[in-house]
Amino acid sequence: MDSLSAIAANVQPLHFVLGVMVAWLILGGLGLVAQHSLDFVGHGLFPASAVASLVLAGAGLAALGAPSQAMILALGLPDLPFHVRLDALSAFFLVLLGGASAGISIYSAGYFRQGEGTPPGVHCVLYQVFLAAMAAVIIADDAYMFMVAWETMALSSYFLVTSNHKIPAIRSAGFLYLLLAHIGAIGILLCFGIMQGGHGDYTFATMRAAPLTEFWASAAFLLALFGFGAKAGVLPMHAWLPEAHPAAPTPVSALMSGVMLKTAIYGLLRVTFDLLQIQLPWWGVLALVLGLMTALFGVMFAAVQTDMKRLLAYSSIENIGIILAGFGLTLIFHTYNAGPLAALALAATLYHCINHAFFKSLLFLVTGTVLHSTNTRSLGKLGGLIRHMPWVAWLGLIGTIAIAGLPPLNGFVSEWLLLQAFLATPGLPSSYLSMLVPVGAAAFVLAAALAGYVMVKFYGVIFLGQPREEKLARAHDATWLERIGLVWLAAGCVVLGVVPVFVLGQLDHVNAMLTGHLLGQQVGGAGWLFVSAMAPERASYSPLLFLLGVLAALGATFALVRKLYHGRMRRGPAWDCGFPLQTARMQDTAEGFGQPIKQIFEPVFRIDRHMPSPFDELPRYEGKAEDKLWYALYLPVARAVEWISASISILQSGRIHIYLLYSFVTLLVLLIFVR
């Protein structure tokens, strides 16, 4: 009995994390037992996986405040075992992974249908391996394990993306994803190569100790920014994101957008603040500029999309841009020794990471239910679904308000903190930076305001108005398992939005680890109700009071109107200025709603317009907004690669004596060298 309790006392959060990973792998293996049994996989394995996610989130929370723990696993190659480590940074991202994936898994339990692409059991294996690989990336403590986990994550998600592989568009989307994932992985590999400093020892502990010159540290940082940026969808490595997200089954899109993109942010933070000993200010400026450009690019393209999942994918690019801008700001403050401000910017960055995990997953799952009950992703064929799918619509409204960055939900809190960090830059010693960084705030608020536009379009066109197709009247609401998942994520948005002081208190452990400074009194100085930046008189915001204020004002108005006047109401046909022939086709379509943005920001897009002539029998107008970078960067590179391969193929003549000649020449050359 004593020994049992001794073991129980010795169980650490890291053991729980490893246990959850093993559990996921076992659940995945069980999926293979009854590949085609939807009941077993859906109602048995996925809910169990969700429970495991919750345990992971709990373990992460417990580990946030605890000292870091390391272990060497009996896995890997001989003399090259896997090292794992659980510190505050890993713990935070485990909480994010666990929290978001719990909702997504329980939703998946009700999502998969018979006869769609891969059998459910195979899906389950890939899904669970994907989850376990993400957890492994987060706890890896040597480059070897990190790269193995990273590649497992990329491959399992590739197979998940292409689960409907019979459609050519999905195959090519998957290929693009795999390609960019691997180009990025090369960058990360080279980055680790630099950081090990020539010792040949690839544990992170060695890298932390390896002294690098400024040049090599910068090279490592740039490679990391490139490699992780490719995974996160940072400009100009974003091209895979709007292709792969719509192609994947919805829970996978949610997982990729909500969680997998954050593993790239995790890697960037780990390399920059933990593994590299020195940081330089211009890295921060680079990240800030790149982040703001990514954010503006993402949101402008989101505004002109007509496919609801593509729209969300571009919106993910925007949010990654915001996160990268926050990361850049953290670096700038950190390198100028403005510790408390670095902590503030880092807290805003991390906060936005977890916020995005929740609201983006929620919105992706909402589109999943819409997709299932209407069989269309095109915004032009939806509309009026709030009447047939009230659960999805009202929970989607929460996600919409959150992602639009409006108080009192979570999106606002992180944007508020980030703006406060922007406003604090005039204190920096560099006069150029202290002048120009606040102007970056202008780009940031423009992106945030455009996000509001995008989300009104997204929500309004799908859920409001008249149904644009007959069949929409038969749309059904989410199943009860789906509802649990949606409610969990929506509740996350509300809780993260309403009690920021508690969340920031937890984030402080990460701040202490990466920047050496705490927010502490800085954000909680005015009590738990008020979150403040720097000092309460400098800026304070109380989401809870705010929410209560809005609700009280709403209730009081309602009661007063009813009491002083009346509540009489009747229904009638829509007035529409007396026009009697109104049809659903006269509403704004998604194209129509995005048209002003297309017109104002025309230089950003590559617009392919087809105008009807006055004599057309069947006049047709078409305006396609495409990505300039695709034509300016991707296609030339692709053509160059094709040209080089074609040139090399001259060597391949298919005649055996030519090949013998090659061998002979090679031997000769080698002999010259060996001589």
Added chain:
Amino acid sequence: MIHSIFTQLLQTLLIVGLAPLLVGWVNQCRAWLQNKSGAGVLQPYRVLHKLFNKDAVLADGASPLFRLAPYVQFGCMALVGTIVPVLATDLPFAAAADVIALVGLFALARLFAALAAMDVGTAFGSMGARREMLVACLAEPALLMVFFTPSLIAQSTSLPTIVETLAHREFVLYPSLAFAAIAFYMVSLAENARIPVDNPTTHLELTMIHEAMILEYSARHLALIEWASAIKLMNYSVIGISLFLPWGIVEAEGWLLIPVALAALFAKLLAGGAALALLETLSAKMRIFRAPEFLGTAFLLAVLGMLIRLALEK
């Protein structure tokens, strides 16, 4: 404590209750400027009373969101009135939201207005929603940038602190504040659906922005929306007053100072309303696609103001 609660209540009631009066005053001034006799400053109250008494007619397809939206708009605008320090800086509720949250409140109300406009599914409704969001997504960043200039001067985004700092400075003219003030004026015209961006009295549907969004509303819902937009105009006026003309606002506990503050507020509002009417009489409405240029100018002016603050006024 009693003092601050009293001023809080008084100010909120004042802003909510007197908002239609401000609209009436602007309309009356405009009528006078156009050589008309006008309907009197109390006309908005009569309209509201009439609308509240009517039976509401709801379009067949309207969802609960459509009915919720007017209350949200009214509640948000009333809440803004509790935050802006215009009578006194010692407001208990002001700590709940700073200028950024204030912009967030405006945006929340606007989101609901735009969504409700799309709800019935008429051509004009969605057109209005699209235009409103277009104006908003350019005006909102400009408004934030306007707020950042005084925030940088006061080293704070909390409104009471800004007002106290600005009211106590020596009487020097900050060029940055001048830029911010012009930008703010342009943004408030756009946000309140006034000429030259929108015309609140238009009857031509194709030129409408804000009015197109509320075409399907009637009776108490319409009354709440109209009242909310009156409060919005009032709010923008008092924000302008407290940022750019902060003199006379009560800063310490003093019962006797309240009448002085009230008198100062009334004088400023009367002058501001008359100026608005003058501007509306002198200018014409722009084409809708000129509005982005107008707001882009406001945005750049605000950014320029901030740059001047950062570069020159150290």
